Amino acid sequence: MIEVLYFAWVRERIGLxxxxxxxxxxxxxxxxxxxxxxxxxxxxxxxxxxxxxxxLDQRLSDFSAPLEGVREVAFFPPMTGG
Known part of the structure; x- marks a missing residue:
């Protein structure tokens, strides 16, 4: 089992x-x-x-990254500074 987290509009679209x-x-x-x-x-x-x-496990990654050993995956829109 992997814990999947959704942030911002991703959370809104999925509803979780x-x-x-x-x-x-x-x-x-x-x-x-x-x-x-x-x-x-x-x-x-x-x-x-x-x-x-x-x-992946609170480290920025990319979509080609392996999931072996990963406990948490988070999806979010790009962040902007200001």
Whole structure:
């Protein structure tokens, strides 16, 4: 099981702040494909990966990163400074 966290508009589209996900995915990209296939709200949230960032165990990562040993995956829009 992996804890998946959703932030900002990703959370709003999916309707959950977090959930535990049983997955066979080897990479973040494969996890995203599994999530997209669940329901339309997930497909909408993950429709444009260029508009998303991912962190694995609270470290910025990318969608090709392996999930082996990862406990937490967080999805969020790019952050801007100000």
């Amino acid at each position: 702040p977090r959930e535990k996900v049983a997955t066979n995915a080897a990479t973040v990209a494969e996890l995203v494909e599994e999530l997209r296939a669940r329901e339309e709200r997930y497909a909408l949230a993950f429709s444009d990966l260029r508009a998303l960032r991912v962190a």
